[in-house]
Amino acid sequence: MEAAVKGWHFSGLYCQRYSEKPRVSRRESCSFQGLSRGIWRKTLPLEVNSSELNSSSIPFLRGGYVLRRKGIQVLSPRISSPSVPVEFLDAWEDEYDGVVINPENLPSSANAFASALRASMSNWELKGKRGIWLKILLEKADLVPIAIQEGFNFHHAEPGYVMLTYWLPNEPCLLPASPSHQIGIGGFVMNHKREVLVVKEKCPCSCSGVWKLPTGYINKSEEIFSGAVREVKEETGIDTIFLEMVAFRHAHLVAFEQSDLLFVCMLKPLTFEITIDEKEIQAAKWMPLDEFVSQPFYKEDHMSRKVIDICISKYDNRYNGFIAHQMTSKLDRKLSYLYYNEPEKI
Amino acid sequence: MEAAVKGWHFSGLYCQRYSEKPRVSRRESCSFQGLSRGIWRKTLPLEVNSSELNSSSIPFLRGGYVLRRKGIQVLSPRISSPSVPVEFLDAWEDEYDGVVINPENLPSSANAFASALRASMSNWELKGKRGIWLKILLEKADLVPIAIQEGFNFHHAEPGYVMLTYWLPNEPCLLPASPSHQIGIGGFVMNHKREVLVVKEKCPCSCSGVWKLPTGYINKSEEIFSGAVREVKEETGIDTIFLEMVAFRHAHLVAFEQSDLLFVCMLKPLTFEITIDEKEIQAAKWMPLDEFVSQPFYKEDHMSRKVIDICISKYDNRYNGFIAHQMTSKLDRKLSYLYYNEPEKI
Numbered sequence: 001m002e003a004a005v006k007g008w009h010f011s012g013l014y015c016q017r018y019s020e021k022p023r024v025s026r027r028e029s030c031s032f033q034g035l036s037r038g039i040w041r042k043t044l045p046l047e048v049n050s051s052e053l054n055s056s057s058i059p060f061l062r063g064g065y066v067l068r069r070k071g072i073q074v075l076s077p078r079i080s081s082p083s084v085p086v087e088f089l090d091a092w093e094d095e096y097d098g099v100v101i102n103p104e105n106l107p108s109s110a111n112a113f114a115s116a117l118r119a120s121m122s123n124w125e126l127k128g129k130r131g132i133w134l135k136i137l138l139e140k141a142d143l144v145p146i147a148i149q150e151g152f153n154f155h156h157a158e159p160g161y162v163m164l165t166y167w168l169p170n171e172p173c174l175l176p177a178s179p180s181h182q183i184g185i186g187g188f189v190m191n192h193k194r195e196v197l198v199v200k201e202k203c204p205c206s207c208s209g210v211w212k213l214p215t216g217y218i219n220k221s222e223e224i225f226s227g228a229v230r231e232v233k234e235e236t237g238i239d240t241i242f243l244e245m246v247a248f249r250h251a252h253l254v255a256f257e258q259s260d261l262l263f264v265c266m267l268k269p270l271t272f273e274i275t276i277d278e279k280e281i282q283a284a285k286w287m288p289l290d291e292f293v294s295q296p297f298y299k300e301d302h303m304s305r306k307v308i309d310i311c312i313s314k315y316d317n318r319y320n321g322f323i324a325h326q327m328t329s330k331l332d333r334k335l336s337y338l339y340y341n342e343p344e345k346i
Numbered sequence: 347m348e349a350a351v352k353g354w355h356f357s358g359l360y361c362q363r364y365s366e367k368p369r370v371s372r373r374e375s376c377s378f379q380g381l382s383r384g385i386w387r388k389t390l391p392l393e394v395n396s397s398e399l400n401s402s403s404i405p406f407l408r409g410g411y412v413l414r415r416k417g418i419q420v421l422s423p424r425i426s427s428p429s430v431p432v433e434f435l436d437a438w439e440d441e442y443d444g445v446v447i448n449p450e451n452l453p454s455s456a457n458a459f460a461s462a463l464r465a466s467m468s469n470w471e472l473k474g475k476r477g478i479w480l481k482i483l484l485e486k487a488d489l490v491p492i493a494i495q496e497g498f499n500f501h502h503a504e505p506g507y508v509m510l511t512y513w514l515p516n517e518p519c520l521l522p523a524s525p526s527h528q529i530g531i532g533g534f535v536m537n538h539k540r541e542v543l544v545v546k547e548k549c550p551c552s553c554s555g556v557w558k559l560p561t562g563y564i565n566k567s568e569e570i571f572s573g574a575v576r577e578v579k580e581e582t583g584i585d586t587i588f589l590e591m592v593a594f595r596h597a598h599l600v601a602f603e604q605s606d607l608l609f610v611c612m613l614k615p616l617t618f619e620i621t622i623d624e625k626e627i628q629a630a631k632w633m634p635l636d637e638f639v640s641q642p643f644y645k646e647d648h649m650s651r652k653v654i655d656i657c658i659s660k661y662d663n664r665y666n667g668f669i670a671h672q673m674t675s676k677l678d679r680k681l682s683y684l685y686y687n688e689p690e691k692i
Contacts, residue, residue, distance in 0.1 A: 133602075141494035144508075148487035156602070157503035158524050162490075163602060178504050179604045180566060181527040220526055221598040221605060247668070247686035251678070252567040256479075256502070256509060258525045259567060261607070301676035303684055310686050320666055320687055322593070330647035332597075338649055340593035340656055341666055 087116040088123060098131035098175075099124050103161070106140055114146045121150065125168050131175045132166040182254075184262040185228040186215040188311040189240055189269050195286035197269065199235055202282050210297040211287055215262070223337055225324050228265035236284040237275030240267035245339055246314050246321035247307055264307050266314050266321065433462040434469060444477035444521075445470050449507070452486055460492045467496065471514050477521045478512040528600075530608040531574040532561040534657040535586055535615050541632035543615065545581055548628050556643040557633055561608070569683055571670050574611035582630045583621030586613035591685055592660050592667035593653055610653050612660050612667065 090105035101120075107113045124132060134152060136143050138160050152164040156178035167173040189197035198211040214235045218227030225242035232240050243266040252259045276284045289312070292298070298305050313319035322339040329336065436451040447466075453459045470478060480498060482489050484506050498510040502524035513519040535543035544557040560581045564573030571588035578586050589612040598605045622630045635658070638644070644651050659665035668685040675682065 135602075138494060138499060142491045144490045145488045148484060153484060153505045154503035154508045155505065156524075156604075157500035157508055158603075159499045159501065162500045162503055162508055176601065177528065177563060177566070178502075179525040179528055181529055181607075182523065182525055183527055183605075183607070217523060220523070220603075224596060247684055249675075249682060249684050250570060250670075251680060251682040253680075254678075255522065256481075257504075257566075258502075259529075261527075261529070297676070303673045303675040303682075304677075306671075306673065306684060306686075322668075324596075325652075327649045327652065329595075329649040330643070331650075332600075334597060334599075336595060336597040336649075338593055338595050338652060340652075 087112065087119060089116050089120045091120065093129075094131075094133070096131065097129055098133065099129050100133045101135070103135040103137055103140075106136070106143060108140065110142055110146055113143050114150075117147065117150055121166070121168075130167065130169050131173075132168065134164040134166070135161050136164065137161050180259055182258065182260040183218045183224065183227075184215060184260055185218060185224060185231060186213045186262055186264045186307070187228045187232040187240065187267045188213055188246070188264060188308075188314075189232060189238060189267045190289065190311075190315055191269055191272060191286060193286075194289045196289055196292045197232070197236055197238055197274075197284070198287045198292060199276070199284040200282045202280060210295060211285075211292060213264075214284075217260075223324065224263050224339075225265060225337075228263070228267060232267060235277050235281050237271075237273065239270040241270060242266075242324070243268050244314060244321035244323055246319065247310050249303065249307075264311065266311060433458065433465060435462050435466045437466065439475075440477075440479070442477065443475055444479065445475050446479045447481070449481040449483055449486075452482070452489060454486065456488055456492055459489050460496075463493065463496055467512070467514075476513065476515050477519075478514065480510040480512070481507050482510065483507050526605055528604065528606040529564045529570065529573075530561060530606055531564060531570060531577060532559045532608055532610045532653070533574045533578040533586065533613050534559055534592070534610060534654075534660075535578060535584060535613045536635065536657075536661055537615055537618060537632060539632075540635045542635055542638045543578065543582055543584055543620075543630070544633045544638060545622070545630040546628045548626060556641060557631075557638060559610075560630075569670065570609050570685075571611060571683075574609070574613060578613060581623050581627050583617075583619065585616040587616060588612075588670070589614050590660060590667035590669055592665065593656050595649065595653075610657065612657060 087107070089107075090102040091099045092102070094100055107116055121132070132152075133155075134147055136147065141162075144162065144164070147164050150166075152166045155163040155165040155175070157163065163178075165175050167175055187197075191197075197214065199214050200209065200211055214232045216227070216231035216235070218224060219230075222230070224245060229240050229242055232238055245263050245265050248261055248263045250259070250261050254260050272286070274284050274286070293305070293308055298308060310319060310321075314321060320341050322341060324337040324339050326335055326337055328334065433453070435453075436448040437445045438448070440446055453462055467478070478498075479501075480493055482493065487508075490508065490510070493510050496512075498512045501509040501511040501521070503509065509524075511521050513521055533543075537543075543560065545560050546555065546557055560578045562573070562577035562581070564570060565576075568576070570591060575586050575588055578584055591609050591611050594607055594609045596605070596607050600606050618632070620630050620632070639651070639654055644654060656665060656667075660667060666687050668687060670683040670685050672681055672683055674680065
């Protein structure tokens with residue numbers, strides 16, 4: 001595990017090593033014009049007559065060249081064995097001497113996939129390639145056992161696809177680990193009467209029946225602060241704005257050996273009329289703070305009580321959490337959020 | 347996606363809905379003795395002679411009962427069709443009307459798996475079960491296409507296994523989403539001469555050649571603070587202790603559509619002799635702070651510069667980050683860490 005995370009981490013602030021979208025596009029990496037930046041550059045045979053190469057041709061490893069046809073790179077029979085055309089998988093390079101196989105252009109026949117995969121792997125190994133990324137879409141799940149048989153392993157998955165990897169070098173794998181965490185939020189919303197917005201969930205677990213803060217998981221690529229505002233809105237109908245992230249809990253082995261982080265967010269209510277999400281929530285209400293914290297659950301649960309104490313301190317301006325500040329990093333030119341303490345202090 | 351995260355989130359502080367380790371063990375859920383708590387309880391046929399049931403038997407859906415044999419639950423031929431024994435997959439219930447199939451006891455033959463899966467699914471559907479969890483280990487990858495064909499979808503994966511799910515009810519899926527985040531750390535270490543511990547990584551990307559803070563990803567189930575200490579030790583040989591987490595960045599679409607969180611940690615050096623990890627690090631040294639921040643990269647990169655400003659403020663006691671406090675939550679009885687601002691303020 002340790003080795004697996006080593007090869008991918010950021011630097012400075014962030015250095016993104018792998019990208020699903022090729023920096024060198026497939027067309028560039030596979031076309032003659034793009035060879036100077038392409039994956040195949042080092043193996044361009046000097047004796048190949050460039051007039052024989054069109055915009056969809058790439059040089060082949062052992063002095064021949066291959067033609068791309070419907071995404072499969074086919075060795076020209078004129079150069080190698082005329083009777084057995086060798087197919088390669090459509091792929092692009094990544095920045096780390098790795099190869100990302102194009103999931104859209106995998107052969108649909110198991111046999112064609114098996115032979116193209118085998119040929120491609122030999123090819124990439126000879127070229128000194130390292131990590132191979134193979135994303136298999138749900139509709140092509142038949143190909144999973146073939147790839148596993150060739151030595152691939154599972155990396156990560158989401159509904160719709162599974163990502164497999166192969167580490168070619170005879171040394172410890174430096175590919176990044178699979179995602180390990182879910183990100184949750186809890187929203188603390190208090191009105192001017194010191195009433196807390198609380199919910200009772202339709203939940204068969206031990207906390208059933210307790211009035212609690214609205215909570216949930218953020219959506220894919222959602223910001224923490226907007227996830228908190230969304231969850232509170234969905235569960236209670238209350239509109240809020242994000243003020244501060246005041247604390248977070250890091251828990252492991254929460255479900256299926258995964259971990260999660262729960263960020264507690266202080267939100268300011270903009271509306272006060274409650275409309276509950278009946279699928280998930282049994283009830284919601286504005287509950288006097290004293291009544292809320294005097295529930296037996298909060299008296300017994302040290303962590304929940306501490307979170308509420310922090311929120312009350314924040315509400316009374318005796319505490320500083322983190323605010324989200326949007327900024328761009330030079331490294332990836334992305335707008336993203338840096339969370340830190342009050343800016344006037346720095 | 348939204349629907350997917352709804353069914354699993356915590357309450358109060360945390361409410362764990364799914365667990366890989368069954369709360370009702372397989373033995374309990376499948377044995378006659380354990381029926382009162384078991385998945386099959388409601389369907390226990392009253393007319394079954396209890397003397398015919400041994401400790402590895404479970405009641406069957408339609409008034410018969412099934413015997414477990416090598417993990418496969420086999421309908422007694424005396425009760426149903428004598429010529430065609432129906433097999434069921436070995437499984438346990440979860441707390442949310444779901445079923446977790448035992449990955450260790452899947453039939454190795456594709457045909458046996460296909461028929462047992464189909465029979466089990468019908469059975470679970472009739473019983474009103476909701477989410478079905480099917481973990482397939484690498485060595486049984488042949489079974490993946492069969493499950494996909496039966497309507498399963500990928501959920502998440504790690505080296506060694508893929509988790510598939512099926513949502514039985516005719517309503518939006520409430521199963522939790524797959525893990526979406528990797529957790530990174532950056533370590534700010536300054537000695538009493540105001541020299542920062544910096545590294546130059548073996549990295550072909552745009553930040554190559556820049557002196558940076560040591561960074562890395564935390565290991566599976568590792569704490570943020572101990573991950574920071576470990577990474578600094580591995581990359582530079584310097585022993586440190588964690589002081590505070592001072593800021594974090596939340597970035598999306600970092601790799602393969604995933605997100606990550608980078609926590610910047612202030613660490614106090616305990617040793618000063620540098621020994622680099624030559625596999626990953628090109629060089630490491632103690633660099634005067636002024637020299638470090640005057641590198642062109644930090645002048646141009648707003649986010650990295652802000653992080654360094656925060657760290658300097660912290661070093662000079664003009665800033666408050668979060669400290670990790672270990673405590674137990676009543677809900678899951680787990681020791682975990684709550685990160686928040688200085689305790690004396692609360």
